[in-house]
Amino acid sequence: xxxxxxxxxxxxxxxxxxxxxxxxxxxxxxxxxxxxxxxxxxxxxxxxxxxxxxxxxxxxxxxxxxxxxxxxxxxxxxxxxxxxxxxxxxxxxxxxxxxxxxxxxxxxxxxxxxxxxxxxxxxxxxxxxxxxxxxxxxxxxxxxxxxxxxxxxx
Numbered sequence: 001x002x003x004x005x006x007x008x009x010x011x012x013x014x015x016x017x018x019x020x021x022x023x024x025x026x027x028x029x030x031x032x033x034x035x036x037x038x039x040x041x042x043x044x045x046x047x048x049x050x051x052x053x054x055x056x057x058x059x060x061x062x063x064x065x066x067x068x069x070x071x072x073x074x075x076x077x078x079x080x081x082x083x084x085x086x087x088x089x090x091x092x093x094x095x096x097x098x099x100x101x102x103x104x105x106x107x108x109x110x111x112x113x114x115x116x117x118x119x120x121x122x123x124x125x126x127x128x129x130x131x132x133x134x135x136x137x138x139x140x141x142x143x144x145x146x147x148x149x150x151x152x153x154x
Contacts, residue, residue: 002048007034009046009063029066037061039083043090043108045069049083049097056081058097060110073110080104087127096136098127103136103147116147 001010011027014020027046039049045064052059058080062071073080085098094113097104101121105114116136126139136147 002034002037002040004034004037007032009034009040009048027066028063030068032061032063032068034061039086041086041088041095043088043092047071047086047088047095049086051081051083058083060086060095071110073106074112076112076115084124085127087129092129093133094129096127096129098124098138100124103127103138114149118145120145 001012003010006026007028009027010024012024013022015022034048034050036050036053037048038051041047045062048061048063050059050061051057060071060073062069080097080099082099083097084100086095087098088095088108093108095106095108097106100123101117103114103116103121103124104112105116107113121138121140123141124138125141128137129135130137134149136149138145138147
């Protein structure tokens with residue numbers, strides 16, 4: 001979990017054999033500014049979203065084994081703001097950034113892969129990605145929307 005006040009990511013292990021949680025420990029090995037952090041997602045590395053207090057522009061920081069990895073999102077015309085959710089996993093090739101009215105898909109190197117906009121996107125709240133990044137389910141208010149990603153043929 002995030003602890004922005006102490007600029008830390010907190011780790012707490014679950015012990016299956018006795019169904020308990022272990023002690024909370026600091027995961028980051030080095031000091032980093034996480035004061036404006038909001039969200040995190042994990043794929044082996046941990047990606048933390050930050051929001052610039054002046055512009056509201058969102059950025060991601062990447063950490064691996066508790067150390068910063070120098071990750072940056074590519075600059076685009078309308079930089080992400082007001083992130084609702086970020087998502088990836090070790091089973092996905094991309095990082096998904098969800099705003100109330102669009103979905104941004106970035107490679108794990110920070111390059112923009114796709115952007116999805118729709119008049120139906122009025123209040124996106126959550127995202128689920130399945131089938132090798134081929135189907136994106138979105139919770140928009142109280143309805144489920146589907147983006148069926150077509151694979152490009154060479």
